Amino acid sequence: MAYFLQQLINGVTLGSVYGLIAIGYTMVYGIIGMINFAHGEIYMIGAFVAVIAFTLFAGFSFFAALLLVLVFAMLVSGFYGWTVERLAYRPLRHSFRLAPLISAIGMSIFLQNFVQLAQGARNKPIPPKVQGGFTLLNDGGFAVQISYLQIGIIVLTIMLMVGLNGVIHTTSLGRRQRACEQDKVMASLLGVDVDRTVSVTFVTGAVLAALAGVMVTLYYGVVDFFIGFHAGIKAFTAAVLGGIGSVHGAMLGGLLIGLIEAFWAGYFLTEWKDVAAFSILVMVLIFRPSGIFGHPEVEKI
Amino acid sequence: MISGDGEGGSVEMETETTAAASAAVSATATAAATATATAAATTTAPDALLTVEHLxxxxxxxxxxxxxxxxxxxxxxxxxxxxxGAGKTTVFNCLTGFYSPDVGRLLMRHSDGAEVYLERLESDQIARRGRLARTFQNVRLFPRMTVLENLLVAQHAELMRGSLYTVGGLFSLPSYRRAQQAAVEKACRYLNLVGLLSRADEEAGALAHGAQRRLEIARALCSDPVLLCLDEPAAGLNPSESKTLRHFLRRICEEEGLAILLIEHDMGVVMGISDHIVVLDYGRKISEGTPEEVAGDPRVIAAYLGEEDADDGSTSSTAATA
Incomplete structure (x- = not known):
């Protein structure tokens, strides 16, 4: 029981991070109908910016440094997200469907290699910034712990989710995004600037990915240029599981993938936890391609 | 020759019924000469809202x-x-920026004196600066948004300003609440006008076809247009809905001072409410004028019925209403 609870806590923490990244996939897919395969790299850049910024602001108190790091990571990643959209996707918006996909993969490879060259291929560690936590339960020598950091990650994720939900469902920007998602031509005829709305969506996804990057940096204390690929595919799985195009689905999918991974690593083999996650991807694609919250494409005849 | 020795009957029309309208089309009239003159002339009225030249x-x-x-x-x-296939929808597509014309000028002259050349603008600017709104042959609502939200999208520019570009909306600042309230009031006014007020919170995709058509027009009106382009608004409507639509279009035209540009195959609607008709065939204007003038123009009859059948009254009514 205690062990189960511990895995649950670990899984929810991991799931929060996946969920945040998955939202970027799902929002971009929703609005332009394309998987942004460079999204994992945006997250990786967020994590790198966090390492660099934490080192830069080492003299500050922790909370001041954290605030600066968050702002810094959001700005840089947002800028990358915007640039990627302008360079790799917008010129191909009216091209055949495979073209932006290929350019997305190209962008992903480029960003990985760019960071590898600019920052070096070795792991970049930072000293642990937040230590300690609560002991929830002590069951026969096994202490169930939730660290301050885990609490921070979960709370921040919940806040971001509530905020994003508010933006999408109650503000004019959210309405514009949903309108573009459903019918871009009609939206532009009603005076909506579709290009700008797509840009805003990319930047929103990038900012959330950057926040996930900062949290992961704090959580694991180490980043390298390849983490974007891994986390990206996991988050993509989460988005597909939840129903691509649905923000709630992405969050739930992230949580489920995090939990599956944590429990698999806890009860079976740690080395095989990726297999578990990717089996889910295969299974969802075969048996329920529209995911949990996705609405299946019904063709009217 | 088709028209030379036709019956010199006057063109009388009961504009309410399709049968009467098509009968008028089929009547071989003597107004041919005058109609020819109008068709040839390039009408550039100085007080025109929209002037299309040599498109x-x-x-x-x-x-x-x-x-x-x-x-x-x-x-x-x-x-x-x-x-x-005469090119009607293509004209609309040029007006709304989907196609850029090879030759020609599309000038909107607003009441404040501003002149906007539509062919130079992107679609979204045509809506904002040209103040032109459009509906489609096949209804294009945002099906997974509520009826009210569909109308709010059309007013997003005011709402974006009011919400200080989203930040204010999130924290629901007074300026956003005011803008939101004004937008909802305006939306409700038009919903009331098209009889959909009670269904404001339903999903737009769940409405019946006739209601979706009315909603689409209401949404176009919410974007504050001076020119409303309607592509076959009566398509798929039953006769009573079609009659309601006619009254409604006449009413908004008079009350809101709008100009309406209408593509329509239902001759009852066209003859009943149009002030002015432009007839296209193979992309060329073959006739232009009041409903009476156009209905009597032998070239219009020829285009609709085919030349050899022009004086065969029996086929005319079916062909003209088709």
């Missing part, structure tokens, strides 16, 4: 619209009619 667009070997000129006056309904 031409070619798709490969097909000249879809060929040297078309006409104008639309504020407070009037201008109908564009013609057989299938």
């Amino acid at each position: 031409s667009i070619r798709f490969g070997g097909l000249l879809a619209v060929d040297d078309l000129s006409f104008s639309a006056l504020p407070g009037e309904i201008t109908a564009i009619i013609g057989p299938n």
